[in-house]
Amino acid sequence: MLSEAVPFCSKYWYHIVIFFVCFCYFYGDIHRQIKRRISPIFTKVFKYPDGIRTDQNEALDEVTDIIDNDEEEFMESALPKDLKHVPYQYVKPNEKELLRRANKFFEITNARRTIRYFDEENVPKEVIRYIIKAAGTAPSGAHTEPWSFVAVSNKTMKSRIREIVEREEEINYKKRMGKKWTSDLRPLRTNWIKEYLTTAPYLILVFKQVYGILPNGKRKVHYYNETSVSIACGILLTAIEYTGLVTLTSTPLNCGPAIRTLLGRPSNEKLHLLLPVGYPAKDATVPDLQRKSLSEILTEIE
Amino acid sequence: MLSEAVPFCSKYWYHIVIFFVCFCYFYGDIHRQIKRRISPIFTKVFKYPDGIRTDQNEALDEVTDIIDNDEEEFMESALPKDLKHVPYQYVKPNEKELLRRANKFFEITNARRTIRYFDEENVPKEVIRYIIKAAGTAPSGAHTEPWSFVAVSNKTMKSRIREIVEREEEINYKKRMGKKWTSDLRPLRTNWIKEYLTTAPYLILVFKQVYGILPNGKRKVHYYNETSVSIACGILLTAIEYTGLVTLTSTPLNCGPAIRTLLGRPSNEKLHLLLPVGYPAKDATVPDLQRKSLSEILTEIE
Numbered sequence: 001m002l003s004e005a006v007p008f009c010s011k012y013w014y015h016i017v018i019f020f021v022c023f024c025y026f027y028g029d030i031h032r033q034i035k036r037r038i039s040p041i042f043t044k045v046f047k048y049p050d051g052i053r054t055d056q057n058e059a060l061d062e063v064t065d066i067i068d069n070d071e072e073e074f075m076e077s078a079l080p081k082d083l084k085h086v087p088y089q090y091v092k093p094n095e096k097e098l099l100r101r102a103n104k105f106f107e108i109t110n111a112r113r114t115i116r117y118f119d120e121e122n123v124p125k126e127v128i129r130y131i132i133k134a135a136g137t138a139p140s141g142a143h144t145e146p147w148s149f150v151a152v153s154n155k156t157m158k159s160r161i162r163e164i165v166e167r168e169e170e171i172n173y174k175k176r177m178g179k180k181w182t183s184d185l186r187p188l189r190t191n192w193i194k195e196y197l198t199t200a201p202y203l204i205l206v207f208k209q210v211y212g213i214l215p216n217g218k219r220k221v222h223y224y225n226e227t228s229v230s231i232a233c234g235i236l237l238t239a240i241e242y243t244g245l246v247t248l249t250s251t252p253l254n255c256g257p258a259i260r261t262l263l264g265r266p267s268n269e270k271l272h273l274l275l276p277v278g279y280p281a282k283d284a285t286v287p288d289l290q291r292k293s294l295s296e297i298l299t300e301i302e
Numbered sequence: 303m304l305s306e307a308v309p310f311c312s313k314y315w316y317h318i319v320i321f322f323v324c325f326c327y328f329y330g331d332i333h334r335q336i337k338r339r340i341s342p343i344f345t346k347v348f349k350y351p352d353g354i355r356t357d358q359n360e361a362l363d364e365v366t367d368i369i370d371n372d373e374e375e376f377m378e379s380a381l382p383k384d385l386k387h388v389p390y391q392y393v394k395p396n397e398k399e400l401l402r403r404a405n406k407f408f409e410i411t412n413a414r415r416t417i418r419y420f421d422e423e424n425v426p427k428e429v430i431r432y433i434i435k436a437a438g439t440a441p442s443g444a445h446t447e448p449w450s451f452v453a454v455s456n457k458t459m460k461s462r463i464r465e466i467v468e469r470e471e472e473i474n475y476k477k478r479m480g481k482k483w484t485s486d487l488r489p490l491r492t493n494w495i496k497e498y499l500t501t502a503p504y505l506i507l508v509f510k511q512v513y514g515i516l517p518n519g520k521r522k523v524h525y526y527n528e529t530s531v532s533i534a535c536g537i538l539l540t541a542i543e544y545t546g547l548v549t550l551t552s553t554p555l556n557c558g559p560a561i562r563t564l565l566g567r568p569s570n571e572k573l574h575l576l577l578p579v580g581y582p583a584k585d586a587t588v589p590d591l592q593r594k595s596l597s598e599i600l601t602e603i604e
Contacts, residue, residue: 083489102432130404187385234536
């Protein structure tokens with residue numbers, strides 16, 4: 001079998017290589033990668049022979065990241081063409097008040113911790129609704145608001161989500177992810193058993209809409225959808241903390257497709273974060289982490 | 303010249319194809335793409351012959367997105383191995399209080415608008431410091447805190463940043479981005495003149511550290527750095543609003559490398575957002591946008 005294959009391969013090896021390339025090209029998005037990597041070279045040589053645009057390569061990467069789709073597909077406008085502009089209503093605080101508020105907000109957010117042990121006590125659904133409404137005030141690329149939230153309080157559904165997450169997490173810990181990943185997480189004492197997914201009264205699942213769907217069925221570009229949804233999640237986490245509840249910021253690795261199917265979400269949505277929300281268990285502990293100091297994260301140019 | 307090239311090309315065309323493939327492979331990250339696209343097929347066939355892991359392809363994409371680097375490079379732990387766990391301090395609010403706070407937080411965030419017209423009046427630097435400190439409380443993958451903030455109040459530096467942004471934005475509007483992009487932004491009345499970059503007393507530049515650098519010079523994995531930094535930005539925007547200042551959430555397309563060089567930031571950092579911060583101009587207007595209703599963004603499963 002092998003001895004037969006060898007002369008065949010040596011004679012037709014370039015056909016095999018070409019087949020492989022074509023296969024990759026049509027199977028994956030390698031054509032996009034080639035466009036990304038090769039076209040900047042020509043742009044640099046022909047369009048910017050003075051060499052000003054030395055960062056052209058990186059720059060075109062960025063453009064491709066945002067558009068990242070056949071542009072012809074997306075010909076519907078995101079905003080009404082006759083959008084009115086109105087005066088911005090503003091009450092200016094004095095400097096003392098600015099400082100007081102900035103300090104207070106820091107204290108609120110600084111008290112936030114990721115909690116892994118929840119109490120079963122229920123949370124009023126109106127509270128969850130206000131928290132989601134707050135997240136929905138986030139800015140987004142061209143005001144596309146590319147987010148969907150699913151709040152699950154149903155016990156059976158929470159159990160089914162837990163099953164999916166635990167199944168995948170066990171594979172993540174045991175097989176998929178490197179030793180590095182599991183050893184990085186070990187000090188946090190995490191494993192693939194996720195009891196909080198059934199204990200917490202609410203699971204908030206945040207989906208990002210990688211593109212929008214217009215009433216006429218056409219697609220709408222969602223610029224910077226990843227960043228926009230994550231900013232909304234930052235507001236969501238702050239809303240939970242401000243309200244007096246706790247959560248755990250989790251990215252359920254590899255569970256996206258199964259959970260999306262379970263919840264019947266459309267194909268333009270991808271699971272971004274999964275947040276159990278509720279009260280902490282009475283004996284809840286947190287790792288004794290320190291945050292970086294201001295001088296480690298801030299540079300001032302005065 | 304051309305007639306000479308034709309027989310050469312037809313004789314050695316497969317060498318040319320192979321050279322092209324090798325070139326792409328070594329030039330770009332196409333080998334990673336091939337690994338991503340091809341390896342799941344083998345995994346599916348050999349590891350999951352029962353077909354359970356039909357989403358394996360998408361799943362492996364996710365793993366690759368997180369690791370996205372040669373794992374051997376990153377052998378330092380992100381957290382101390384002997385990390386202590388301590389009781390979580392918590393004061394439980396009653397249901398009425400929960401509802402009051404959730405409602406109040408929604409009202410604060412709902413008043414936030416993106417402002418394009420700023421007043422020149424200065425803002426105390428302590429206020430900016432508290433705002434950045436609040437952003438630094440964000441959660442991050444394995445507590446890697448992959449963010450750097452640069453607060454620029456220096457006039458010359460603001461002018462130089464404005465020059466970079468306007469030069470790139472003019473190219474974005476006129477050449478790089480499609481008609482779709484410019485027409486999507488037209489209702490917001492934006493163009494490549496960014497006066498606010500010199501008017502606003504502060505520019506906060508948010509950088510994401512795509513990897514960390516340990517004291518011994520080794521690299522440290524920054525899991526989910528994009529999501530983590532964007533969540534920090536969500537908290538940052540809320541801090542600005544809570545304090546009583548205004549900002550504009552901008553992603554300075556293609557300006558990253560030039561601004562990074564100007565500010566002398568290290569090569570592991572990428573510009574993520576650029577936020578002018580200050581008071582609104584007295585005659586500031588905002589587009590009369592509506593946000594999606596709660597029923598459009600929330601699904602409840604009770």
